[in-house]
Amino acid sequence: MSLKSELLKFLSRIPNTQTFAQRKALLTAVGLDNLSGQISWEGTNLVFFNELLELLSSQGQTNLVKFLRSLADRDLHLVGLEDSNKLISLAENIAALTSKEWEREFRGDNPSPATTPINRMELIKTLGKLSASEFSMLVFSLEVPANIIPSSTASPGERAFALLQWAESPTGCGLSEVEADLASLLPQ
CATH class of the missing domain: 1.10.533 (Death Domain, Fas)
Structure with missing residues (x-):
């Protein structure tokens, strides 16, 4: 670490x-x-x-x-x-x-590969369209610490934003891992 x-x-x-x-x-x-x-x-x-x-x-x-x-x-x-x-x-x-x-x-820069603002916005939109159970599975697979993601009563956009904010933080997994886990979660 x-x-x-x-x-x-x-x-x-x-x-x-x-x-x-x-x-x-x-x-x-x-x-x-x-x-x-x-x-x-x-x-x-x-x-x-x-x-x-x-x-x-x-x-x-x-x-x-x-x-x-x-x-x-x-x-x-x-x-x-x-x-x-x-x-x-x-x-x-x-x-x-x-x-x-x-x-x-x-x-220094975050060691995860940079995501352009357009890609980041697409990622937020994609995350916002996930069902509550799909979003929960993604959060679980990324091992997001407790109390990072707002409760399920929050808007999907707020929850997506919180996930990406954590992912980009020094203790986060990086946006590339979010994208990879999301790709494995969604049907092709």
Whole structure:
């Protein structure tokens, strides 16, 4: 697992970060309230922390390390001792990256093949046309983590968008795998 994926997985499991108020309080506590206008507060923890990581990594290696060390600060009591130690370890690993490793790990392109906007839109349309059971089978075959896909009461478009957003995230499977599993699911 890449360092960025490991970090995202770890951050998305931090307790008390599900609501707008909790997320805002977290950023304020670590001195990042200046990002308030640049981040979307909606979505799952995975979506929220992925966006936060993208913002922080766009500001440089030092800022990401500073955020992790602030989050690990025992005086703030944002995480427990074990999580604090893990955050410090992650911060040290990130700080030790060479500039080339940093670029590849945090600024590089998603390793999955690029999908053009037209193909992506076609994929969303195709996913939106699946029956509820077909969509569930696809989600199961891709091993999508719990709470990524909205409930079956959400519109098919919302569910398709959530699936693709996860697939394109650092912990996702990539759009090519979605396309491959979809092709095997649908009759020729």
